[in-house]
Amino acid sequence: MVRELRSLDPAAAAQRLRERAGFDDLAIKNLLAYLDDQAAATGIVPDDRNLVVERFRDEVGDWRVCLHTPFGGRVHAPLAFALEARLRERLGVDARALWTDDGIALHLPEVESPPALDELILDPEEVQALVSAQLPASALFAARFRENAARSLLLPKRRPGQRTPLWQQRMRSAGLLQVAGQYPDFPILAETWREVMSDHFDMPALTGLLRAIRSREIRVVAVDTERASPFASSLLFSYVAEFMYEGDQPLAERRAQALTLDRDLLAELLGSEDLRELLDPDAIAAVELELQGLLAERFPRDVDEAHDLLARLGDLSAEEAVAGLPDAFLEPGANPLESLLRRYARTHVPFVTSDPSKRWGLPAAAIESALARLAARGEVVAGEFRKVAEGREYCHPEVLRTLRRRSLAALRREIESVPPDALARFLPAWHGIGVRAGGVDRLLEVVFQLQGLALPASVIERDVIASRVGNYAPRLLDELVSMGEVVWVGRGPLGASDGRVALYLRGDAPRLVPPPVDPPQSELHDRLRSHLKARGASFYRDIYNACGGGDEEVMLDALWDLVWSGEVTNDTFAPLRLLGPAARRPARKARLPRLIQPRATGRWSLVADLIGAGANATERLHAEAGVLLQRHGVLTREAVVGEGWPGGFASLYPVLRAMEESGRIRRGYFVEGLGGSQFALPGAVDRLRSLRESGGAVIAMAATDPANAYGTVLSWPQSDGRMARAAGAYCVVDDGRLALYLERGGRSLLTNGEVEPAHLQALIAIATNARLNRRIIGSFRQPVHGA
Template identity: 50%
Template sequence: AAGPRPPGGMPAAVSAQAGTGDGAPVVVARAHHGSVSREQRAIVEEELKSGRLPAVVATSSLELGIDMGAVDLVIQVEAPPSVAAGLQRVGRAGHQVGAISRGVLFPKYRGDLVESAVVAERMQAGLIESMRYPRNPLDVLAQQIVAMVALDEWAVEDVAALVRRAAPFATLPASALESVLDMLSGRYPSDEFAELRPRLVWDRVTGTLTGRPGAQRLAVTSGGTIPDRGLFGVFLAAGSGEPTRRVGELDEEMVYESRVGDVFLLGSTSWRVEDITHDRVVVTPAPGQPGKMPFWKGDAPGRPVELGRALGAFLREVSSLAPEQARARSTAAGLDEWGTDNLLAYLAEQKAATRQVPDDRTLLVERFRDELGDWRLVVHSPFGAPVNAPWALAITARLRERYGVDVQSMHSDDGIVLRLPETDGEPPSAEVALFEPEEIEPLVTAEVGGSALFAARFRECAARALLLPKRDPRRRTPLWQQRQRAAHLLQVASGYGSFPIVLETMRECLQDVFDVPGLVGIMSDLRARTVRLVEVETPQPSPFARSLLFGYVGMFLYEGDAPLAERRAQALSLDTALLAELLGQAELRELLDADAVAEVEQQLQRLTEDRRAYSLDSTADLLRLLGDLTTAEALERGATAAWLAELEAARRAIRVRIGGEERWLGIEDAGRVRDALGAPLPTGVPETFTEPVRDPLGDLVARYARTHGPFHAADCAARLGLGVAVVAATLERLGGAGRVMSGEFRPGGSGSEWCDAEVLRTLRRRSLAKLRKEVEPVPVAALARFLPAWQGVGSRARGVDGLLRVVEQLAGAAVPASALETTVLPSRVAGYTPALLDELTAAGEVTWAGAGALPGGDGWLALAPADVADLLLPPVGTLELTELHTGVLDALDGDQALFFRSLSDRVGSTDDAALVAALWDLVWAGELTNDTLAPLRSLLGATARSSPTRRRTAPRPRYGR
């Protein structure tokens, strides 16, 4: 019998290591990877160190691993991504003085044979790749500066001197540092960035930096450089009062595809899903149960160009040797006999298909048609994904310019695959892959900005720069929400190439992800003819191409599931106002709720209690978000005269005259108000804040729209002290960019109005929420009051027409036959008599059918208008048919009606009572009906007639009987 489970503990079947638990099978190997909990990884490492665990199956989580000499052998499945990684992994074995590290590489596919051999050979020679550290990563710089000023005041010169002592920032330009400080202090190139919260205060006169409230917490909770993937924590279900234990992590997409009760593998254990919440998966052990393999999405490291050149040189050498010499060379590289045979056959097949094996001095462009008849272009290049990825961007740009269509492309460490739609002209030749070295970097820079890679990296950079902080560091932030926030910021920032995070994202793509200098070097070699480009057309993919096509299929198989925020936006340029007129969109004035509009406006104007100013810095934020305010308006929103005076003394706020009155203004808006409104500025404004901005008037009008509900152009013009025509023209321009919308919005308003697009979406959501509250559940008593009125009980319906309306409402509803003409119909039709219903059934306007028998000769009955009877009457019930039942149905087949005696003669029945009983069986089963309810009344009466000879019995008028 199992003993009591210790608090927070795990079952013995799960916690037993290497067979140490009584009765548990011997554990041969356990899994070790980053998504297994830290506690579980520590257990695995300790078991391996102690020798109780014979083997560990690990990812690169053990690459930098644990220092111990007990590991005898490292088995590497598939070639490591670099020589350095291979040495680090194999170096886990024999990790002691004088010992030899031993490892075995197992290639996964034929193309992997070459890389495994080259990596193994270079590992033995110690030829590791050169390292490159990030140069001037502005997102990390922003994070570090916030952490520095969170506790102490810093001079800008001291910050610059300190950061330049670190190698990555040794060449940091002063302009880059200033742009980062502008971003952190709230000075943005456009008012569209106003929702970003400043993290520090930069006194331009004294040159000092001071952290704003919350900076320390932000730096601690949102710091770090590892991207947040929005993983779900996996926790072991705990009993009442027991602490939960973390088991590991799962990818967001996999959790969305999982359901309660599913079993999956994590580590070397099966787990059953017991509950899925917004931020965690609760599981229980499922020992011995087969489970699905989890998946995590990540970025694969690309092959370094040095390794790519070595791989190409190996291919060139082996393919040029005689068979015996090639065999000896392969064996010298570390391949066994099977690997050597496989490699030589692989190269021979490639040479037979293309007459040339691609290598470091010969690049191959292969062209063939796919299954649909479209052209596939394969560029065989061994130089690695960091070189091939920007090359693919450049080729697709050229093909798009030439053919006017977007070309699907895929890159890998071994080349590029492109799919071209069917064209009337000649298919593209190898020259589409040739570029001048000088044009590569500008072309790649222009193309990468619209790629999914740029959007994904922008999200990560913005998070590292603390622009997208976590709301609660203890809770998971869904990845799709991160994408939405980053996409909105990118939409704004993409128009400003000097924004630090845009620059950093571009730097990361061009330097850290891509190897643009390596690609430029290859283009230079092609121009100098030291590397040649060979073109070949094949009837089917060559062996090398088939390996690349496998990756192409995997990339585009689930293309439709790609996140929209990280896919290149492609849309037609439409006149939205003209389109709205063409489609005849409904006016929102009748749809928006007046109370919702008032509530949103209160919040936008910072008049609600939770949005009022509460400190000196929040008063500065008030001016930054709302713009110019009179003293009375500022005080109404929580500011104090002392705070305003302190901001003015610190040159964080100024007073200007706008629209004939004095107003407070955030210092960041000084140049904007001067250029847009012609307002004179007070003396002493730092020159930095008087520099021209791109669209000063557009910024002010857009901010007015962003902080108000629906408004007329005249309202905005009066606030800014401008002419209505000037403001209207600016609104038209903003409307063309999709930032504001025009229409009839405000309930009770008049004429066409303007509204910020995001504010309008908020108004629609709030109005919808209020409408939903109106349909919330009501007490049972309200239902009891509603139902009689809805059913017309006690109504003034009269005559045949009134009865027909009642039947239409009751259509298909089964009621006891005994209650139909005693309770149901008399309570709804004043002066009801059976003759009224007979008139409708005899005229064929109403049909009735049985819906099941009840004790005492009673049964369920349903009425319906004849034209919808097939749709609303209950389905035919089940009945165990006798010979007599079958005879009746056969006699009435074909929708014919028969009098009782005719039916008796046709059936050949001599027992009228038995025939009557069979008829009622079929009636209650829904098989038969009658053109009057007189037989039913007779059955239910005190003196039932046993043989109704004057009435006809007909099949129920429904399709298919």
């Protein structure tokens, strides 16, 4: 109907509404004006052939995304569930969706940029799985289960003829659902699934809609607006009512179990609520005025509003009464101490024990005891919140959430994003490329920053460590490994003469070393494992004799299979340096015993014996987030994906968000062109912003170096050749711009823009260090400037 009305002139549209819909003149005027206002706001009015995705920020700065469609609630409801699941899976966003017959409204808290249009267009083949994954944790499913359980007499009444309060029904139903969830074939559970999927959802219509979008029979248009359009305002008007009965939704517990994240343990790992560096004093002052009702727009206008304000604020001094209420509306009242403190916390910013003690003339000990009881029940939060306060403070959880949200919003507004080339300048500086400091202490700093990063063994010392440690000598790493300060673990082979290796500090290894990947299974591998488990660290000759001898090459290859799967390590780094075709020699007969192969040197041991039982999931995620932040300074989704980190960005997101809320890291849109979920250490933000302007430095580094932003966080520039983060390839970066790319082995040299003599000098220096015994400079498409 909307499409037809928009195609008619106003007079014809009015006539159609009058004849076919029975509208009077006032209704016709209102409806046509409503459609005109929508067209003015979004440029297009949604109809059955044109869907509109509207994106805007709300009054507190959170992103809202409204999908305007005319296909009704039975299609919109499952689509909303699927979008919630997709955004949480792909972007790590805790999206909340509301649906009506007119569309879907998504609330995206704490994101700097809204999801792209392709993130909101789902495949018809996967929508069923997404809905099924999201539905059990929804309020809709819990409510339908409660009704079915009541009808089947599984929720008996206390007495016949007496109605059970709704809140008690919810509590009993939630407990029953928690138990029933352990039995998928429970009849009431199955009936709830059938009722929701068949009666409340129209899945065939939804898949048909998605197929029409994919075939472009239906067009989807994205629109960014400054404020909510008329259609969006109607959707948002229903938002509060939708979540009024959210008690039916056992969301926090289910998602915490799904993430295997212990929130209490995470809070312990992050420390106490020390937010004095995070909470903004201006935000605290503004919230205090709002809570106390001292803003002009919040003054009571009549007796009812005065009564509500007094009930909310509690007792008032004479000065406060004059400021906010007429004397006629004041009435004395008395409440128990805990009730007074609960209301006091609800209407004040963080306070210390002496504040209510002085106000009411009560002993500080009594106030402290009552506050401790409230804190134990979670009704107030204890911590350190204001810079001007000393000692422990108390705050209501809702007030603290408001302060956090506004303070974080203020912090994010202060941070202006930098162009991508600033990140390419930042990473080498953050990693200390070219630092002259050397010795064991500097090497430990480098290993700390590289922990868990799988790098080719052929480049980890020559190209990565040597660029960060002045006058680096291999014996330094051997000393740390033999002393037990550093552990290396294999992360997969790269052909016959190389493989990926990750370094760890011994104290951090239990929380960072991942489980073995595809452990080899054969009788020989089992014999090797059994010997190392029984005897501990062993020389290869002892391993060879204890495991039956035979073909030495076969035995050694089996041992290296265990190395690359992450099961076995060595007390020196020498075997990794000595890998290569020269180390693989055919067995020969000899009367005298010959020296073992270089790749068998040192003592071999099981990684599990070095790291012990490891850590639980929460400790591991907390340690992983810390390591990635130390390595990248500014952590983005692209950086995590580029490293191939197990679990991806979504698994780390809850920990990163908790670290931000505790004030330990910052979140914002730091680098242009990257995703909105960017987290950074405070020092890294200042360093990044200081490198916004050009610096003129020319740096040569390995293509696989984590200080190289290209190929992971930033895309490779367009080139005639193929650029990749390959072992043995090198890059020259000039002031954040990729200038040269030398392919592995010096086979070809790719240029990006004008080539300067300084570019070639940097490349020759690193190529000489890599001992590339061939001519690497061929011909250029552009002349060398000044040559």
